[in-house]
Amino acid sequence: MLKRMNGTTNLKELAKILGVSISTVSKSLRDSYEIGEGTRKRVKEMAEKMGYNRNPYAGHLRNHKSNTIAVVIPEITNNFFIQIIKGAETISQQKDYHILIYVSNDNYEQEASILKHLHNGRVDGVIMSLASNTKTYDHINDLIQVNIPVVFFDRICHEIETAKITTNDFVSGFNATEHLIQQGCRDIAYLSISQVLSIDNKRKQGYLEALSKYDIPFNPKRIIYCGNNAADNLKKIKALLKQKVKPDGIFAAVEKLAISSYEVCNSLRIKIPDEIKIICFSNLDTASLLNPSLTTITQPAFEIGKQAATVLFKNLDKNKRFIPNENIVLKSKLFTRESTTVRN
């Protein structure tokens, strides 16, 4: 492969070698109808031979289009979000788009800082899931104002008009709780990850609805408000399980709270599922290998990622300034395992 000093072949060089103009080379490579069959082929062959690679940044600058999208997630050490990324990647590759991943560490300040950074046009659009302490949405609206569309998934924001991909959290919360009740639980704790996230509220509503259906009185002290601090969460869960009268079931809104519960049970020698049953939302792929295997409500994360990307690209293609409101709701699935099953 022949090369220039700095190692890259460009249109200019190609044009010189072929004895045609830069325009002709550019158009040939983009299969423009303006260029004749023969020339087009000749150009392409030479480009291949010279190992030509289009400089993406020049094109981005010229066209105000980066062929890149951002995926903003609260955490990356979580199979749910990894699956989301994989789903989005699948679609992006087809569309010849790249993905930049930004992690907010479930922190509003970082989330805002990321979105502010994205004002520079590095990406054409954003797929995001809110940090659990995000209460205001100016940072998101500002981004949309500068014509960078945002699609939400899972931890969505109702206040903003755009597309949102969620799962049937209310029903799933109801089902999870009902499942515990049917397994004999009468005193179920709900471990909340955030008081502002709509998914948490919906799951909680489902929990309350199930209690109501089975005439189980609701005890507000059974709602444990956890957060981002793992040590704090452990403390709260430990406090819950150290009481004289402790719950006989735990419904954790997110995986990590269930994992913490496992750890607390281990340290306090509380037997799952005999003394307490545990269910949670989770995409952990070793759920069935845990001790005991963990009953989960599993969200179709890969599919959510695909949908989010699909709807974003649909609107990027149209070059529309704003994405109209749209709610896509997918179904989660309950996998019954040992953590909620009466041993025999």
Next chain:
Amino acid sequence: MLKRMNGTTNLKELAKILGVSISTVSKSLRDSYEIGEGTRKRVKEMAEKMGYNRNPYAGHLRNHKSNTIAVVIPEITNNFFIQIIKGAETISQQKDYHILIYVSNDNYEQEASILKHLHNGRVDGVIMSLASNTKTYDHINDLIQVNIPVVFFDRICHEIETAKITTNDFVSGFNATEHLIQQGCRDIAYLSISQVLSIDNKRKQGYLEALSKYDIPFNPKRIIYCGNNAADNLKKIKALLKQKVKPDGIFAAVEKLAISSYEVCNSLRIKIPDEIKIICFSNLDTASLLNPSLTTITQPAFEIGKQAATVLFKNLDKNKRFIPNENIVLKSKLFTRESTTVRN
């Protein structure tokens, strides 16, 4: 915030408003010594007020520098690689660099395709871990030839002169095997993920060395050559464990083979650790919650990612064409858990 039609403020606009030249604005924002104190401050304030964001692509084009690096990994559904990414991110953020993640799906063809794509200058450097079936290195050398440095971690390539971050695989392989022997195993199977990867070979060498030290005869049939196909691997492991005389210990070179072993043991009702003990390389964060909890050799993945990024940036800063050969070796740690412990 005042804005132009398309939503972005640029240097030209800023210059007009301030009544200075574009150069002055640019230089002010980059804190050039050429600009006076007062002007610099005035420019910065206006830039802030106008919500100016530098267009990264224009700068990239001009400077042939993208402030972006690629991390090429075999798989993303693996906590080891996630931790690597987090480590690399930590360093990148400090250096104001972005990270693009590329997943080869542990497949040479895809790996080659990714590296070929990277010829276009989208990234300034690459951190990578080889696919398990990569046997030739032209695709990597080609990239280095066009002045894009590559740093390896974990699944490295000895044949290329550059920096490589690894862990003490031989010693770890030895320790893992010795641990099994000390726990009473005399017939230990080694589950290999690849015959070409140097990490696998080193781990295997450690295994052989330990057998030798304890005068345990080596049975070649106890080396199971697995690969990328999960179903195939399951079959091979099942075949291994269905024999009349089955091994009493398994040393899996990678996590997923241990997970598969767990699954096979579950289905065949083979008791871990009573009938067979299992140890593996793994960064699974639920290792201690598995049934039984899994004894692991855990690599300092976060640190590896940091080191890889650090050494890459060190050379990017110097603007050196080639990275000199360098071997950085970190230590893995053995965590003894139930899967290799005699119950009492």
Next chain:
DNA sequence: TATATTTACGAAAACGTTGTAGTTAAATTT
């Protein structure tokens, strides 16, 4: 006072691409 130096700024080219607006020659229509 004349000359050299420093300070603070501006003009303009360049990065590699794309797309618009020509331009020429050939093919077609009138």
Next chain:
DNA sequence: AAATTTAACTACAACGTTTTCGTAAATATA
């Protein structure tokens, strides 16, 4: 044969930055 259309190409501006080279005024030096 003249006029028009079409095919196949080229020239060039533009995208937003950065940086090199100038240069005028201010200051220091001889």
